[in-house]
Each structure stands twice: as C-alpha cells, then as structure tokens.
Amino acid sequence: MAKEKPAPAQKTFTLTNDQTGKSVKLPVLDGTIGPPVIDVRKLYEETGHFTFDPSFTATGSCKSRLTYIDGEEGILMHRGYTIEELTKHSSFLEVAYLLLYGDLPTQKEFDAFEHNITYHTMVHEQINYFYRGFRRDAHPMAVMCGVVGGLSAFYHDSLDIWDPKQREISAHRLIAKIPTLAAMTYKYSIGQPFVYPRNDLSFAENFLYMCFALPAEPYKINPVLANAMDKIFILHADHEQNASTSTVRLAGSSQANPFACIASGIASLWGKSHGGANQEVLEMLDEIGSIDRIPEFIKRAKDKNDPFRLMGFGHRVYKNRDPRAEVLKGAADEVLDDLGIDDPMLDIARELERIALQDEYFIERKLFPNVDFYSGIILRAMGFPTSMFTVLFALARTVGWISQWKEMIEEPSLRIGRPRQLYTGPAQRPYVPIAKRK
Numbered sequence: 001m002a003k004e005k006p007a008p009a010q011k012t013f014t015l016t017n018d019q020t021g022k023s024v025k026l027p028v029l030d031g032t033i034g035p036p037v038i039d040v041r042k043l044y045e046e047t048g049h050f051t052f053d054p055s056f057t058a059t060g061s062c063k064s065r066l067t068y069i070d071g072e073e074g075i076l077m078h079r080g081y082t083i084e085e086l087t088k089h090s091s092f093l094e095v096a097y098l099l100l101y102g103d104l105p106t107q108k109e110f111d112a113f114e115h116n117i118t119y120h121t122m123v124h125e126q127i128n129y130f131y132r133g134f135r136r137d138a139h140p141m142a143v144m145c146g147v148v149g150g151l152s153a154f155y156h157d158s159l160d161i162w163d164p165k166q167r168e169i170s171a172h173r174l175i176a177k178i179p180t181l182a183a184m185t186y187k188y189s190i191g192q193p194f195v196y197p198r199n200d201l202s203f204a205e206n207f208l209y210m211c212f213a214l215p216a217e218p219y220k221i222n223p224v225l226a227n228a229m230d231k232i233f234i235l236h237a238d239h240e241q242n243a244s245t246s247t248v249r250l251a252g253s254s255q256a257n258p259f260a261c262i263a264s265g266i267a268s269l270w271g272k273s274h275g276g277a278n279q280e281v282l283e284m285l286d287e288i289g290s291i292d293r294i295p296e297f298i299k300r301a302k303d304k305n306d307p308f309r310l311m312g313f314g315h316r317v318y319k320n321r322d323p324r325a326e327v328l329k330g331a332a333d334e335v336l337d338d339l340g341i342d343d344p345m346l347d348i349a350r351e352l353e354r355i356a357l358q359d360e361y362f363i364e365r366k367l368f369p370n371v372d373f374y375s376g377i378i379l380r381a382m383g384f385p386t387s388m389f390t391v392l393f394a395l396a397r398t399v400g401w402i403s404q405w406k407e408m409i410e411e412p413s414l415r416i417g418r419p420r421q422l423y424t425g426p427a428q429r430p431y432v433p434i435a436k437r438k
C-alpha cells in the first residue's frame with residue numbers, strides 16, 4: 001500500500017511583542033493564485049491587539065472565487081477567464097451567468113438564463129410613480145438609489161435570503177430590472193415618456209432601445225453601438241472587493257435583503273473616487289478644453305495644495321496597467337470611427353495620457369488611466385449625458401454585486417461584519433452641568 005503523504009505542515013507567521021517577548025503563531029492561508037494571507041482571526045483573543053488598516057490597503061475581507069486581479073501584471077480574470085478573452089468572445093449576459101454560477105453556460109443553460117432575464121425586464125407599474133416624486137434635474141444616481149432601494153417593497157416573495165430559489169429569483173430580477181430602471185431614469189430626466197422593454201432584443205439592444213426609442217417613430221438598433229454597450233458592460237461587471245462591492249457585502253452580512261444591499265452599492269459607487277469618476281473625467285476634459293492647456297492641469301494635479309486630481313488616473317490595486325482601460329481605448333477608436341465622430345476630447349485624452357505617463361510624478365506613483373478614463377468618451381458618443389455615466393457603471397456592476405452577495409450568503413459561516421477601531425477620543429470624565437460650563 002502506497003505510504004500516505006504527510007499532510008503539508010500548516011504555514012504560519014510568528015508575531016512577537018518586542019516589549020514582552022511573547023510570541024503568537026498565526027496560520028498562513030494560500031489561495032489558488034495571488035498573495036497568501038495571515039489569518040488574524042485569533043489575534044485579539046491571543047494578544048489583546050487589533051490590526052489597524054483604515055482603508056484596507058493590506059486586508060483580505062473574505063474568500064472569493066469570482067474575480068482575481070494581479071495589480072502588478074495588470075491581470076483581471078472572472079472565474080479564471082481573462083477580461084481580454086471575455087470582451088473578445090463572450091457577452092455580458094454570459095459573463096453574468098459565469099459570475100453567478102461559476103462556469104461558462106452550455107447553449108441550453110444560456111438560453112434558459114437569457115429567457116429568465118428577458119422575462120423579468122418589466123417593472124411593477126406602480127414604480128413609475130416613484131419617479132414623479134423627483135425633480136427632472138435630480139442626479140440620475142440619486143434617483144437610482146431611491147428606486148432600487150424601493151424594489152424590496154414589491155418583491156415580498158423573494159426576500160428570504162436563506163431560500164436558494166428566492167436568492168436566485170432576486171438575482172435575476174435585479175439583473176433584468178436595473179437596466180429598465182436606468183433607462184426610465186434617463187427618460188424622466190429629459191422629459192420623454194418611459195419606453196417598455198422588448199423581449200425580442202438582446203440585453204444591450206434592449207437597453208439602448210429603452211433609452212433612445214421614441215413613440216413618434218421606429219427606432220433602428222445600431223449593431224456597433226449595441227456591441228460597444230455590451231463590451232462596456234462586461235468591463236464593468238465585477239472587480240474583487242472594491243468599495244461598492246465591500247459595501248454590498250457588509251450590508252448583506254446583517255441579512256439585509258438583496259435589493260437594499262444593491263441600493264447601498266449604488267450609493268457607494270456614486271463617489272468621485274470610485275464609479276463617479278467616469279462623469280468627472282468628461283467634466284475634467286471639458287474644463288481642460290484644449291491640448292495646450294494640459295500642462296497647466298498636470299501641474300495642478302501634482303500640487304498638494306490643489307484638490308484637483310487627474311480623474312480617471314490611478315488605482316488602488318493596478319500598479320502598471322488597468323486592462324479595462326486598454327480595451328476601452330481601442331473601443332473608443334472603433335465607435336467614434338463607426339459613428340463618424342471626430343471628438344476633440346479623445347485627442348485631449350490621448351495627449352493627457354501621453355504627457356502624464358512621461359512625467360516623473362505619475363511614473364513614481366504608478367498613476368495611469370483606469371477604467372473610467374476612456375469609458376466616458378464612448379458613452380458620450382453613444383448619446384448619453386455625463387450624468388448617466390455612473391448609472392451605466394452601476395447597471396453593469398449589479399451583476400458583480402449580486403454574485404458577490406450570493407457567494408457570501410452561501411458561505412457556511414455567514415457572520416455580521418463588525419470592524420473594531422483605535423479609539424483616540426477622551427478618556428472617561430464626569431458630566432458638567434451647563435451652568436458650570438465655561
């Protein structure tokens with residue numbers, strides 16, 4: 001009988017308190033690829049110390065099988081498939097299936113999934129009245145926070161997060177209905193009537209139809225735009241434990257319903273440092289206005305006393321390239337050429353990238369275009385106002401958010417997320433009556 005191989009010894013990290021000389025051994029956990037982690041779950045119990053990592057620069061919050069990013073190499077993979085391959089060969093709905101269920105679907109599985117999503121694209125007619133409460137000039141992301149949060153008021157039949165069937169139908173409803181709500185948000189902002197979804201169109205075609213069709217005349221789908229839209233959705237689908245995904249996971253850890261969790265993700269994504277950057281990029285390029293003004297803005301971006309930053313530049317994880325930005329840079333050319341648009345913004349963006357990437361400040365800090373830098377140029381060419389850009393990001397990222405939420409709920413040991421802190425406030429002190437305060 002073959003001698004059983006001894007189990008590999010548990011890898012550990014020894015932490016020593018230099019003041020007391022006391023040491024603690026912490027287990028090291030390995031993933032499939034990527035950096036190992038030091039398991040600090042027993043640290044407080046064994047040392048009376050917390051870890052301290054306020055913006056989570058070195059903290060793994062969970063195990064996940066969905067997405068892997070190699071920041072040094074500029075690699076982004078979903079369930080092992082690179083973003084380059086997925087944008088070349090796949091579709092957004094197929095990537096949605098991959099993120100939700102773990103593998104690329106067979107034709108039969110895909111057809112069933114696509115049918116399910118298609119037949120959930122309509123929203124309850126009462127939701128139309130939500131929109132009436134907003135001013136027409138409300139920021140579309142404010143509207144989306146409201147209407148998506150309100151969805152849980154309509155789906156009492158799928159709020160039991162412990163029922164796999166209800167989890168699945170909530171995921172399908174969110175993936176299917178958020179494009180409809182996003183299109184309604186856009187239509188409401190421009191005073192045009194809502195356009196109902198059509199079941200004979202693909203996911204991306206249907207979204208463009210709901211945004212740009214008018215009751216007064218037939219709407220012709222432009223396959224170039226539909227293809228670009230689908231590619232943009234794929235590029236924004238999921239991205240490990242970014243700020244909005246971590247928000248969704250933390251909200252979900254308290255057993256909040258999936259609709260409320262996705263609404264919390266939308267709120268977080270809206271921030272200028274996160275998904276809100278795609279709108280900021282276009283506004284920045286608008287402000288720069290011409291190539292000869294680029295040096296003035298590069299100077300401002302480097303000035304510590306000036307809050308101005310080059311929007312669409314830099315990334316917490318990517319330290320050499322954002323593979324999504326490279327795909328979008330190529331797509332910008334294609335879409336503008338196909339549409340016969342000569343957008344001076346694209347020239348400014350390209351020249352800004354060229355100058356910045358030669359500048360010591362940006363090289364030293366490894367700052368270069370991220371996913372938001374080129375996306376806005378394409379979206380504007382497609383006819384979307386800048387205020388809708390982050391809504392489109394949220395539409396696509398809903399697939400990642402709900403897949404991450406589902407993965408977390410299906411973990412055998414779901415516990416509420418409850419970070420600790422380093423307290424720096426006053427020590428205990430006696431209450432002073434107001435008459436005695438100086």
Ligand code: SDX
Nearest residue numbers: 239242273274275277301309310311312313314315316365
């Ligand atoms: C997204 O996490 C994700 O995965 C996010 C995302 C996803 O798909 O979910 O990829 C989507 O959010 C992309 C990022 C979009 N945001 C922007 O484009 C806004 C502009 N970028 C920055 O605000 C910033 O680069 C962040 C927010 C993206 C990253 O912030 P970090 O990691 O906290 O980096 P930092 O602010 O500590 O900057 C490090 C240094 C600083 O200089 P020093 O203090 O060291 O001298 O770089 C400088 C910063 O001042 N810096 C910039 C800069 N970004 C960082 N200087 C000028 N312009 C910039 N854009």
